[in-house]
Amino acid sequence: MKALVYRSTGSWYTVKDEQGNLHNARMKGVFKMDDITSTNPIAVGDEVLIEVENAGETTAIITKILPRRNHINRQSPRVKHHQHIIAANVDQSLLIATLKDPRTSQGFIDRFLVVCEMYHVPAVVVFNKTDIYRQKEEKKLEALSEMYRSLSYGVFAISVEENSGLEALHHILKNKTTLISGHSGVGKSTFVNQLLPGQAIKTQDVSGWSGKGMHTTTFATMYDLPDDGRIIDTPGIRELALAGLEKEELSHYFPEMRERLNDCRYNNCMHTNEPGCAIKQAVIDQEIYEDRYVSYVNILDSIGHKGYT
Structure with missing residues (x-):
């Protein structure tokens, strides 16, 4: 029967069949999807076929992974040259960021947006903890x-602590499967708790000695929202290494650059030192934000190296 993967712990999966029954499932043999060298062949959000081992039992065997509409990858934090599938079959991604306690860098936000562009997943940036922001x-x-709004990304400013600005977010989550991500400590689990009253997702304060959040979610998990739609809560990401990206492709995932690529003098322009570069001219003319160009150069330099923003 057909089922949807709600949780992955590496070797076992929680799946929900079309009748709404939950099963603890494991893979039958080894699966390889789309020639992806992945540390996790089955991801949360995957549609699968299962066989229930014994009538009346809650365990099952996953016999097939059905074709994906999309998926979002990152480079495996443990196995270089391998990818880790964060989630599959998502309608949009929502990055929770903070400008204080802890601070999410623009470089990290831009990396996340590049990943979403690579996999054709609409992205929304949500700035949390506005209750502690000062003038700076x-x-x-x-x-x-x-x-970001000028680049057609959704942007929201909220305070989960003060229940401020959340109504608009509830609206965009309805009837969609949304990947929720962000650094540890940005209030992601608190936000998920607010969406899912009674679920009590574990939260943890930012570690004072480092200013970075502590990991609170170990495995990606999908939840059904009370008013239709699903969210996928992911482990807090400290670093985001781009998987399967060539340097020559990067500018295609910056919307403001993509629309100007044909204006460069050279077809293989990297937009760094080449003459007649339309991208660099657009930065000079303030048609492209300088900070975005800096992010592009930093990401370009990091491709193929383990050094992240």
Whole structure:
């Protein structure tokens, strides 16, 4: 029978069949999907076929992974040259960021947006903890919001702590499967708790000695929302290494660059030192944000190296 993967722990999976019954399932043999060298061949959000081992039991065997509409990858944090599938069959991704306690860098946000562009998944950036922002953070929030909205990304400013700005987010989550991601400590689990009253997702304060959040979610998990739709809660990401990306492809995943690529003098322009580069000219003319160009160069330099923003 057909089922949907709600949770993965590496070797066992929680799946829900079309009748709404949950099963603990394991793979039958070894699966290889689309020639992806992955540390996890089955991901949360995958549609699969299962066989229930014994009538009345809650265990099952996964016999087939059905074709994916899409998936989002990252480079495996443990096995170089392998990919880790964060989630499959998602309608949109939502990155929770904070400008204080801890600070999410623009470089990290731009990396996340590049990943979403690579896999054709619409992205939304949500700035949380606005209740603790001072003038410096408020000014930065205004600038980042203007920049990302000009690139047609959704941008929201919220305070989960004060229940502020959440109504608009509830609206965009309805009837969709949404991947929720972000650094540890940005309030992701608190936000998920707010969406799922009674689920009590574990939360943990930011570690004071480092200013970085502590990991609270070990495995990606999907939840049904009370008013239709699903969310996929992911482990807090400290670093985001891009998987399967060539340097020559990077500019295609910056929307403001993509629309100008044909104007460069050379077809293989990397937009760094070449003459007649339309991208560099657009930066000079302030048609492309300089900070976005800096992110592009930093990501370009990091491709193939283990060094992340």
